[in-house]
Amino acid sequence: MTVTAFALVRLRNLFAVVMLSGIFSLLAAVLYVVLDAVDVAFTEAAVGAGIATVLMLGTLALTTSVVKEAPQKPIAPLLIVSLTGALLIFGTLDMPPYGDPSAPIHHHVAPRYIEKSGSEVGPPNIVTSVLASYRGYDTLGEVTVIFTAAVGVLILLGGGRRSRKKRRTAGKTGG
Amino acid sequence: MKFKSILRVISKLLIPAIMLFALYVQFHGDFGPGGGFQAGVIFASAFILYALIFDIDTARKVVPAWVMRVGLASGLLLYAGVGVAGLLLGGKYLDYSVLADEPVQGQHLGITLIEFGVGVTVASAMITIFYLFASQSERPADR
Amino acid sequence: MEFPGLFNYWIVVVLMMTGFYIVIAQGNLVKKVVGLNIFQVSVFVFYISMSKIRGGTAPILDEGIEIYTNPLPHVLILTAIVVGVATTALALALVVRIRDAYGTIEEEEIGQLEQEEET
Numbered sequence: 001m002t003v004t005a006f007a008l009v010r011l012r013n014l015f016a017v018v019m020l021s022g023i024f025s026l027l028a029a030v031l032y033v034v035l036d037a038v039d040v041a042f043t044e045a046a047v048g049a050g051i052a053t054v055l056m057l058g059t060l061a062l063t064t065s066v067v068k069e070a071p072q073k074p075i076a077p078l079l080i081v082s083l084t085g086a087l088l089i090f091g092t093l094d095m096p097p098y099g100d101p102s103a104p105i106h107h108h109v110a111p112r113y114i115e116k117s118g119s120e121v122g123p124p125n126i127v128t129s130v131l132a133s134y135r136g137y138d139t140l141g142e143v144t145v146i147f148t149a150a151v152g153v154l155i156l157l158g159g160g161r162r163s164r165k166k167r168r169t170a171g172k173t174g175g
Numbered sequence: 176m177k178f179k180s181i182l183r184v185i186s187k188l189l190i191p192a193i194m195l196f197a198l199y200v201q202f203h204g205d206f207g208p209g210g211g212f213q214a215g216v217i218f219a220s221a222f223i224l225y226a227l228i229f230d231i232d233t234a235r236k237v238v239p240a241w242v243m244r245v246g247l248a249s250g251l252l253l254y255a256g257v258g259v260a261g262l263l264l265g266g267k268y269l270d271y272s273v274l275a276d277e278p279v280q281g282q283h284l285g286i287t288l289i290e291f292g293v294g295v296t297v298a299s300a301m302i303t304i305f306y307l308f309a310s311q312s313e314r315p316a317d318r
Numbered sequence: 319m320e321f322p323g324l325f326n327y328w329i330v331v332v333l334m335m336t337g338f339y340i341v342i343a344q345g346n347l348v349k350k351v352v353g354l355n356i357f358q359v360s361v362f363v364f365y366i367s368m369s370k371i372r373g374g375t376a377p378i379l380d381e382g383i384e385i386y387t388n389p390l391p392h393v394l395i396l397t398a399i400v401v402g403v404a405t406t407a408l409a410l411a412l413v414v415r416i417r418d419a420y421g422t423i424e425e426e427e428i429g430q431l432e433q434e435e436e437t
Contacts, residue, residue: 017348017349017352018348018352021352021355021356024356024359025359028359028362028363031363031366032362032366035366035367035369035370035387036369036370036375036376036387037366037369037376037387037391037392037395038376039209039210039213039392039396040362040366040392040395040396040399042200042209042213043212043213043216043396043399043400044362044399046213046216046217046220047216047399047400047402047403048355048359048399048403050216050220051216051219051220051223051301051305051403052355052403052406054220054223054227054305055304055305055308055403055406055407055410056348056351056352056410058305058308058309058311058410059308059348059410059413059414060348062308062311062414062417063348063413063414063417063423077339077342077343078339078343080342081335081338081339081342082335084335084338085331085332085334085335088331088334088335089327089328089331092324092327092328092331093324095324095327097324098324098325098326098367098370098372113389113390125209126386126389127210127389127392127393127396128209128210128286128290129282129286130389130390130393131210131393131396131397132210132285132286132289132290133271133282133285133286135393136258136289138393138394138397139254139289139293139397140254140255140258142397142398142400142401143250143251143254143292143293143296143297144251145401145404145405146296146297146300146400146401146404147247147248147251147296147300149300149401149404149405149407149408150247150299150300150303150304150404150407151247152408152411153303153304153307153407153408153411154244154303154307156408156411156412156414156415157307157308157310157311157411157414157415158307210396212396212397212399212400215400216400216403297400300404301403304404304407304411307411308407308410308411308414311414
């Protein structure tokens, strides 16, 4: 997965970049299955490898598919990146080790969800009951974000098309 | 892609299966992995496959763009409406326990409804976005 | 310390920095969006790997299973992925409009064009 990411940095052909990012998503989905997050893996495989790739390809068809040579020297960004990375790795030293059941994240609300959701909400899939019932507000917000993003794309891309269509066939509504 | 007969035949076989699978994921999300988000995306991808193979104009005839826009809004409204329904029945906003006689049944009903709302919104959002990107490419380039 | 230890966090940091590097060092806007996606996936992996409990199974209730992986991060990331693709679509739509307006999707060239317009 990391190798794919590094290949993404080097490649100049955007078509290959998009394909590799699809592979990257699939690998991420496999990783999620290994980490027990089956719902998340499902979503990532459908979204990241499917829809996102199609959208990127659509953009490439509309624009160009070859990256021009970057004129600037990549030393300054590389410095910033390695500095930030070093700081973050220093920060991880205080994190609980992987798979540790005594990590603080597992002690706040999660035990309640696991114990009670079967009798309070019903569905055996805890992810579904947390998503739809305990955190209904969150999910409502997320759906609103998706709605807003779609409306934004409509405004950005749909508006131009409509005015153009109006110019060609006057009076016919575009939407 | 009008002449790729293998693609056409295979996708004709696959698209109903993908849509059926999307519905399965939608309504089986309580018991296994799945739910509205995934189902919406899978449904949309079946549709996008159709549009890619059989040309975007054919797809537009099957499901016009305005249907998708209506779906986009109505899914969200369904979600919020379930919340309001709970409010009217004397519970808190988005509290499904009051929707049926038994709290657990009410929860089940509420979850099914809002997952359906989520699925409709996500599917129509993805298809709308895809339509828009596709319709950009068929217009004459102005540069 | 056993093998995975803190290794998962280091993978996340490496991925995150890769995405970050693409965003700040590449001039091409589509590639910047891909970089943002990598950054995003690294955050997802971070959350999901935090939620894992050794010996736990997927959070679907069943008889005879005692330890479940923490479901809360799964919920957060599940919605975040779908929101992520919606915002990616928005970003790509912006790229398409920029290409319409300037005829290029390279940051440098857009800057040059703007300067020419000012003078």
